Amino acid sequence: MISVKDLSKKYNGILAVNIPSLEIKQGESFGLVGNNGAGKTTFFRMILDLIRPSSGEILIKEEIVKGNNNWKKFTGSYLDEGFLIDFLTPDEYFEFIGNLHKLNKAEVDGRLSKFEDLFNGEIRGSKKFVRDLSKGNQKKVGIAAAMLIQPEILILDEPFANLDPTTQIRLKNQMKNFKEEYNCTLLVSSHDLNHVTEVCERIVVLEKGDVIQDLMRSETTLKDLEEYFAV
Amino acid sequence: MISQFISHKWKETKRSTFWQKNLAINIILGFFIFYFLLNFLILGIFIDKALEEFFPDENPVEVFNGFILYYAMVDLFMRFQLQELPVMTIQPYLHLPIRRSKIINYLLGKSIFNLLNFFPWLIFIPFSIKVLIPQYGVTQAEIWLFTLIFLGFTNNYLIVYVKRQMTKKLSYVVIFVLGIASVTLLDYFEIISLSNISTRVFNYALISPVPLLVVMALLGFFYYLNYQFILDHTYLDEISTKKNKEVGNIAGLKYFDRFGEIGQFILLDIKLILRNKRPRTVAWMTLFFLFYGLIFYPQEIYIEGYYMLFFVGTFITGLFIFNYGQFILGWESNYFDGILTNNIDPNKYYQAKFWLLVPISFISFIFSLPYVFFGWKVVAINLAMFLFNIGVNVFVVLYFSTYNNKAIELSKGGAMNWQGVGISQFILMIPCLILPMIFFLPFDLMDIPYYGLAIIGSIGLISSFFYKFWISIIAKRFVAEKHKIASGFRQK
Numbered sequence: 144m145i146s147v148k149d150l151s152k153k154y155n156g157i158l159a160v161n162i163p164s165l166e167i168k169q170g171e172s173f174g175l176v177g178n179n180g181a182g183k184t185t186f187f188r189m190i191l192d193l194i195r196p197s198s199g200e201i202l203i204k205e206e207i208v209k210g211n212n213n214w215k216k217f218t219g220s221y222l223d224e225g226f227l228i229d230f231l232t233p234d235e236y237f238e239f240i241g242n243l244h245k246l247n248k249a250e251v252d253g254r255l256s257k258f259e260d261l262f263n264g265e266i267r268g269s270k271k272f273v274r275d276l277s278k279g280n281q282k283k284v285g286i287a288a289a290m291l292i293q294p295e296i297l298i299l300d301e302p303f304a305n306l307d308p309t310t311q312i313r314l315k316n317q318m319k320n321f322k323e324e325y326n327c328t329l330l331v332s333s334h335d336l337n338h339v340t341e342v343c344e345r346i347v348v349l350e351k352g353d354v355i356q357d358l359m360r361s362e363t364t365l366k367d368l369e370e371y372f373a374v
Numbered sequence: 375m376i377s378q379f380i381s382h383k384w385k386e387t388k389r390s391t392f393w394q395k396n397l398a399i400n401i402i403l404g405f406f407i408f409y410f411l412l413n414f415l416i417l418g419i420f421i422d423k424a425l426e427e428f429f430p431d432e433n434p435v436e437v438f439n440g441f442i443l444y445y446a447m448v449d450l451f452m453r454f455q456l457q458e459l460p461v462m463t464i465q466p467y468l469h470l471p472i473r474r475s476k477i478i479n480y481l482l483g484k485s486i487f488n489l490l491n492f493f494p495w496l497i498f499i500p501f502s503i504k505v506l507i508p509q510y511g512v513t514q515a516e517i518w519l520f521t522l523i524f525l526g527f528t529n530n531y532l533i534v535y536v537k538r539q540m541t542k543k544l545s546y547v548v549i550f551v552l553g554i555a556s557v558t559l560l561d562y563f564e565i566i567s568l569s570n571i572s573t574r575v576f577n578y579a580l581i582s583p584v585p586l587l588v589v590m591a592l593l594g595f596f597y598y599l600n601y602q603f604i605l606d607h608t609y610l611d612e613i614s615t616k617k618n619k620e621v622g623n624i625a626g627l628k629y630f631d632r633f634g635e636i637g638q639f640i641l642l643d644i645k646l647i648l649r650n651k652r653p654r655t656v657a658w659m660t661l662f663f664l665f666y667g668l669i670f671y672p673q674e675i676y677i678e679g680y681y682m683l684f685f686v687g688t689f690i691t692g693l694f695i696f697n698y699g700q701f702i703l704g705w706e707s708n709y710f711d712g713i714l715t716n717n718i719d720p721n722k723y724y725q726a727k728f729w730l731l732v733p734i735s736f737i738s739f740i741f742s743l744p745y746v747f748f749g750w751k752v753v754a755i756n757l758a759m760f761l762f763n764i765g766v767n768v769f770v771v772l773y774f775s776t777y778n779n780k781a782i783e784l785s786k787g788g789a790m791n792w793q794g795v796g797i798s799q800f801i802l803m804i805p806c807l808i809l810p811m812i813f814f815l816p817f818d819l820m821d822i823p824y825y826g827l828a829i830i831g832s833i834g835l836i837s838s839f840f841y842k843f844w845i846s847i848i849a850k851r852f853v854a855e856k857h858k859i860a861s862g863f864r865q866k
Contacts, residue, residue, distance in 0.1 A: 191715045195857040210853055215717040225864065226712035228642070230649040230784065242638045243717045272649070292717075 144169040144296065144328045145190065149199035152185055152352075160185050160352040162199075167330070169295075172322055174343030175332040176368065181349040183332040184222060187300055190330070191220055203296065216244070219294030221285035221302075229274035233266045233284045236273060237291060244292045251291065258287045261313050278305045286314070290321055297321070298330045303338050311338065318342055336372070340365045379480045407489070414493055418500035435505060435580070436573050443572035445494070446525060450554060453490060453533040478604045482597065485534055491526055498522050510580050521579045521586040524593050531596035538603060635719075639726030646705055650784035653698065653705060660694040660734070664741050671748040680823060683752065684810055687759030688767070691739045692806075695731045695763055699771035700778065700802065702727050707781035707863035714856060720849040721842075727772060728841055732764045754824065758831040759810065765834030767806040769844040774802040776848065776855045779862025 147165040151158060160182040167173050175183050188194040190201050192208045200207050203214040220226070228236055241251035255267065265280055266287075273284060282305055289297060302318075303311045315338060322329050333339040340346060340360060348356040348371065356371070358364060417424075425434040467477055498519055506515035539546035561568040579585040630637035647653040670676040670686050677683070689696075698705075706713055713723070739760040745752045810830045817826030837844070 188711075191711075193711055193714055193857070193860055212717075212719060215715065218715070220715050222711065225709060226715065228709045228712065230646060231642075235645070239638060239642060240716065242635070 144171070144204065145330075146202045146205075147199070148202070150186075150189065150196055150201060151198045152182075152189060152194065153197045158352045160189065160196075160349075162186070162352075162354055165347075165354065165357075167328060169328055170326045171345055172329040172343040173331070174339040174346045175330065175349060176334070176336060176339055176346060177332075177349035178334075178372070180351070182352040183349055184300055185352075186349070187220075187222055187298055187330070187332065190298065191218070191222070214296075217292075217295040218298065219289035219292050219296070220298040221282075221289040222298070222300040224281055224285070226285055226288075227273050227281060230272055232272060233269055233276070236284060237288060240288045240291060246292075254291055254293070255287065258283075258290075258317070261287065261310065261317055263310070279307065279310065282306060283310070290317075293325055294327060295325075296328045296330070300332050301334065302331060303333055303335050315342055336365060336368045340368065376476065376480050376483075379477075383484075411493070411496060414496035415500070418497035419504065421497060421501055422505050435509070436577065438501065438505075439576035439580075440569040440573040442522065442525075442576050443568045446529060447554065447558065447568075449490075449494070449526065449529050450533065453529060454536070454550075457488065457490060457530075457533050457537070474605060478601055481604065482531070482534075482600055485530060486527065488530070491530055494526055495523065506580070514580050517583050517586050518576065518579045521576070521589050524586070524589045528589060528593045528596055531593065531600055535596055535600050535603065538600070633729075635722050636726040636729060639723060640730050643705075643726070643730050646784070647698075652782065652784050656694070656697045659697060660738065663689055663693045664738060666690055667742065667745050667748075667752070671745060671752060677748060677752075680755070680814065680818065681811055683755050684759060684814070685807060687752075687756040688763065688807060688810070690742050691735055691756055691760040692763035692767055694734045694738065695768050695771055696803070696806070699727070699731055699768065700775060701782055702772060702775040703859060704775075704778055704780060704782040704863075705784065708784065710860050710863045714860060720852050721846055724772060724845045724849050724852065725842070728768060728845060731768050731771075732838075735760060735763050735768075754827050758827040758834070761831040761834030761838070762810050763834070765837035766809065769837075769841075769848065770802055770806055772845070773848050773851065776851050776859065779855075779859040781863045781865070 145165075145167040147162050149164070150160060150162045152160040175186065177183050185194060189196050190203075190208065192211070195209070200209065202208065203218070206213060208214055228239065231239065237251050237255060238248060241248075241254075246254070259267075261283055266276075266283060269276075273281060276284065282302070286299060286302055289299065297318075299318075302314060306314060318329065318331075319342060321327065329343070331339060331343060344360050346356070346358050346360060346364060346368065347354055348368070358367070421438070422434045425432075425437045429437045502515045502519045506518060510518075536547060536550045557566075557568070560566045575585055630641040633640070647657050666689055667686055670682060676686075703710065739756060742756050743753060745756065813830050813833065814823070814826040817823055817829065
């Protein structure tokens, strides 16, 4: 589904990301972990064609992402608040995103009904602008909008950060169900080893831009990771 | 402590990306300010001559004093429009062992250092030196001078207080506006005479210190009001000047659904304009500039010629294209990553921008039709400029918008706000203004100017039919530049 070839990104001569080769298969759930500055967000931004790689390329369904519009039709993503149109109400925002994917209002409403648990009654019908929502609620809006289009690829950066424990658990279930139902390819980055090992079958550890470990989930994955980060 | 605050403020300014990246803009801005200061100074030095000229039978000092209260009213009005609340990011200091009174005094003291407070000095000081000192002596002239200076400061704190109240209680603002309006009306209908009162009060200031003491008391009073207000509200949930406004519905918006994706983008832009301060200011400016013609059309030197009227016509019908269009991407800098990752075709995106700018330009042209009062020539020129705006200039502006990768904060005021302005904005104005003149020149020389106007209009009209072609070029450039633009927008 996603292939990475000789990818690198340099900032002022320092390698931020350096991935010679990486394949993510259709339906895989791919977890990216690493400390601050490991290059997780930079990597995701390059997949989404938001940053120009210094070398190499990324292909989605055998098509180079750079300068291409096709992958946007089936890729949902939420990295940060820079994805939210902050002067709209949540409903207006959902409607706008739905419109871009030719969904009418009823379809948008129908699909969002699945998010009621996650929203906890604070998002839909709200008369507040997105910019006036709390950080946690903004994140819910962004994630829901990314899932709204029922993407084949879903990319989320730190989805659990800023959320309360209840919401974290609800979101985790939401993601698992979503993945099962639509068999989408899921890319998640997180600092939280617990959550990420629970949601993802494949875990990749980045350190200073390099892939240090690439493991399939097993009984001992969480323990191994904790040991690795305990240094 | 205060010196610490000042050094923090200085660092904040100097290290802001705006300052660092925009040396050229700051130089131009500095030049403009210097130019204005110079103008005021010259006015100040020669104002007594001017007064003698216009009011030959009256004593210039009395005439000057008669104007002071009007100046104070205009000053209040200007400040109401322009003056920003003195804000300091107070939050990082509140939990530190610093007395609140210090923070507040600094915050309030800072608001004095506003150019609005110093411009008038350039008139008052020369006038007092040149005219008053010889007549009244140094002491009285200085008392008079300080009365005026403190009057300005009083206005300063009055406005700061009113503006602060604006975020809490609207009734104060209504009272303030009604107060100014009623005084203006009473004066207009000659029920009271501001100029008489003004003359009396400030003549009195030349022989007695009482007016100075009154003004100082007022100044102290307003300063105290501000101080107390801030002291009562230095809690995080109360500081924010931002109101959690409930969203009103915008009528008639369903209409845009008919235009599919492009309609959605236009709708998004309309919401952006209505719900954010800075683009709203741009919209108001557009309306305001419709009256731009009144400065030029009544004057014979301008109405006889053509080239100056080209400027006027270009701005009247196209100000929105220039002012809004040049930041067409910058407005969306907050969520630009979202624009790039969503299923958005760059061609349609830019077509939507075109269909936002053109109707507004057209409406401006329609509103400019009453200028026919100054002759059909004005309408002919404005029509030609309107067509040129929608056929040529709009594409130039949109093309250059891809050079602009400076983020814009939508919530900041627009007047005198240079954030996001780059050198490209100035360069792009040149072809937009010069090209019509070049097309026009040969016809002017052959003495058939209306053919020239027809040519300019036709070029615009014909070119506008090919908008899809022009936009495809712009979209290509957009795609090539988008990484650079996006990374610029991320650095706020």
